[in-house]
Amino acid sequence: MLVLEDIHKSYGKENKVHALKGINLKVEKGEIFGVVGFSGAGKSTLIRCVNLLERPTAGKVLINGVDLLSLQPSDLRKQRKKIGMIFQQYNLLHSKTIFRNVAMPLILEGKPKDEIQRKVTQLLSFVGLEDHMDKYPEQLSGGQKQRVGIARALATDPDILLCDEATSALDPNTTEAVLELLRKVRDELGITILMITHEMNVIRDVCDKVAVIERGIIVEQGSVIDVFTEP
Numbered sequence: 001m002l003v004l005e006d007i008h009k010s011y012g013k014e015n016k017v018h019a020l021k022g023i024n025l026k027v028e029k030g031e032i033f034g035v036v037g038f039s040g041a042g043k044s045t046l047i048r049c050v051n052l053l054e055r056p057t058a059g060k061v062l063i064n065g066v067d068l069l070s071l072q073p074s075d076l077r078k079q080r081k082k083i084g085m086i087f088q089q090y091n092l093l094h095s096k097t098i099f100r101n102v103a104m105p106l107i108l109e110g111k112p113k114d115e116i117q118r119k120v121t122q123l124l125s126f127v128g129l130e131d132h133m134d135k136y137p138e139q140l141s142g143g144q145k146q147r148v149g150i151a152r153a154l155a156t157d158p159d160i161l162l163c164d165e166a167t168s169a170l171d172p173n174t175t176e177a178v179l180e181l182l183r184k185v186r187d188e189l190g191i192t193i194l195m196i197t198h199e200m201n202v203i204r205d206v207c208d209k210v211a212v213i214e215r216g217i218i219v220e221q222g223s224v225i226d227v228f229t230e231p
């Protein structure tokens, strides 16, 4: 459902920093796919190319066969709603309640109030925060904040959820609980998940497939069992 074809990305005045040097990836529908690598390997650049926060220097980003880079702005906006994203630092609005944070994508879409009410209540119950909707982000723990991030990312009914170091700020127990929720997102909603992380144990715990990235190149790719079992 997500295919990256020969993605290159260079930065700098003369494109001297080659962050990605020909990335090929294929993520099947319903998979939890992990990209793992050390700091500076190109993980953030890669995920930013998938949701087009960053425009690749060359290559194709195909979602269900559609090349995102070839779309007109209005079609692109439509396609991007099909991509949800969560972040290491949650990126919540601190002056807004939990309800408002999760409602934000729907408010921006101009959805009617009763629909927003119904959808947000349902999402908060899905992530186990229905009793916290009137609180503000600073009243919640890190794990709870990431649950809010997940609920907000699901508000537009995405086909794919991108996770950018989503558990890296959390302790091991909280990490396990958030990974459990991501499994539930895949199992119950059928949403495909692409995560980048430097945490090998997270990949082992939850991913079906993994790609190892080093200096802008995928050096290994396959099922988690194959990649992490010594020959």
Ligand code: ADP
Pocket: 011, 012, 017, 018, 019, 037, 038, 039, 040, 041, 042, 043, 044, 045, 046
């Ligand atoms: P990771 O997420 O794996 O830590 P990044 O994608 O952030 O890796 O970085 C890959 C390489 O690209 C690094 O050498 C980094 O310095 C460089 N880089 C990332 N973003 C920029 C940018 N906006 N401008 C210039 N260089 C960048």
Ligand code: ADP
Pocket: 099, 100, 113, 114, 116, 117, 133, 134
């Ligand atoms: P505004 O006052 O600008 O309309 P609000 O954030 O107060 O914005 O409310 C937006 C909508 O969301 C309203 O329809 C409100 O009923 C609903 N809403 C806000 N907070 C909650 C909540 N904690 N529980 C249920 N519905 C809520």
